[in-house]
Amino acid sequence: MTQSGHCRSGLISFENWRRPRPRGDVMRRRDFIKIIAGSATMWPLATGAQQSSKKIPVVGVLWHAASAEEEEVYLSVVRKAFNDLGYIEGKNITLEQRFPAENPDRFRSLAQELVDAKPDAIISVQPLGTLELKKLTDSIPIVFVLMADPVGFGLVKSLARPGGNATGPSLMTIDVSGKRLELFKEAVPSLSRVAVFTDVTDPFRDRLVKAYQASGERLGLSIWPVEIKTPEDIEPAFSKIAQDGGNGVIRGAGGLLFVQRVRVGASALAHKIPVLGHVAEEVPAGLLMSYGQDLPDFFRRAVAYTDRILKGAKPADLPVEQPTKFKLVLNLKTAKAFGLTFPPTLITSADEVIE
Numbered sequence: 001m002t003q004s005g006h007c008r009s010g011l012i013s014f015e016n017w018r019r020p021r022p023r024g025d026v027m028r029r030r031d032f033i034k035i036i037a038g039s040a041t042m043w044p045l046a047t048g049a050q051q052s053s054k055k056i057p058v059v060g061v062l063w064h065a066a067s068a069e070e071e072e073v074y075l076s077v078v079r080k081a082f083n084d085l086g087y088i089e090g091k092n093i094t095l096e097q098r099f100p101a102e103n104p105d106r107f108r109s110l111a112q113e114l115v116d117a118k119p120d121a122i123i124s125v126q127p128l129g130t131l132e133l134k135k136l137t138d139s140i141p142i143v144f145v146l147m148a149d150p151v152g153f154g155l156v157k158s159l160a161r162p163g164g165n166a167t168g169p170s171l172m173t174i175d176v177s178g179k180r181l182e183l184f185k186e187a188v189p190s191l192s193r194v195a196v197f198t199d200v201t202d203p204f205r206d207r208l209v210k211a212y213q214a215s216g217e218r219l220g221l222s223i224w225p226v227e228i229k230t231p232e233d234i235e236p237a238f239s240k241i242a243q244d245g246g247n248g249v250i251r252g253a254g255g256l257l258f259v260q261r262v263r264v265g266a267s268a269l270a271h272k273i274p275v276l277g278h279v280a281e282e283v284p285a286g287l288l289m290s291y292g293q294d295l296p297d298f299f300r301r302a303v304a305y306t307d308r309i310l311k312g313a314k315p316a317d318l319p320v321e322q323p324t325k326f327k328l329v330l331n332l333k334t335a336k337a338f339g340l341t342f343p344p345t346l347i348t349s350a351d352e353v354i355e
Helices: 014-018 023-052 072-084 104-116 127-136 177-187 205-219 231-243 255-259 261-271 280-285 295-310 332-337 344-349
Strands: 058-062 094-098 121-124 142-144 193-199 222-228 248-251 275-277 289-293 326-331 352-354
Touching (some): 058 104, 121 127, 177 205, 193 205, 193 231, 261 275, 280 289, 280 295, 280 326, 280 352, 289 295, 326 344
Parallel strands (some): 058 094
């Protein structure tokens, strides 16, 4: 640097380097720093606001019984299935549950109530509720749980391509009626006259009775339907069956008979009439046996369908799944009360034996 304070090679002079910048430049620099500092402070707040404003999905659940307590056997499965997928009720999902108490009018009114609430999806447990929901909406996704023949009832166009707003796992209750009756006959060799309890609100009752009658004819069994309208009809029905020489009862489809499984079992034991059920969860109540689908798995699969819908999938593109496994459950305690002995081959093939 020269004594005059100027640098060689055109570099800035010492005096220029020390010279204060114009005040306007200082203010602009200070303003810039303030803006940057302010933005840094606001960014976390904005992020938090964005997260808190994120919409929590709402899922309606239309059950069939009168309360959460009566549905606990499967309600607990639903809650755990959601938890296993990362959903915590009240935190990142809301379940709007309705309990129609097996009343057709309440099925209609509660279905309307759920549709009016415009949830992101609705899980419908029983056929009656599913059919009512389908009448009310063609836009809100419906996931059915215990539904046989969804094509025949117009819920989907085909199992592979539902094509509408409904999908879910499909029951094969009618399809396995013959196998169920064969197992019953194997467990009770003296079986000859069998009553089929039918829930009058169940839309499958006529089809199911006809299927049992066709299978019964092949096995040399007389099959006739007995309507159950209220819980109070159960015990008198057993009494009448015993008087008419009946020696077996099939618990037909319908939510009422499942909810009243303890009453069914007690009446069966009192009148010494063995009962064949559809699902494992009712056998401990005093039924002789059951053969059918794994219903807890159906509820888990329904939750899995719902999860996919909440993540953007359309029901129209989610194929209806059919069961590949059926459960045989035997009740040794009830068999002993009736003086029956299960054949060893039946016990060996059973998925569960209650002692």
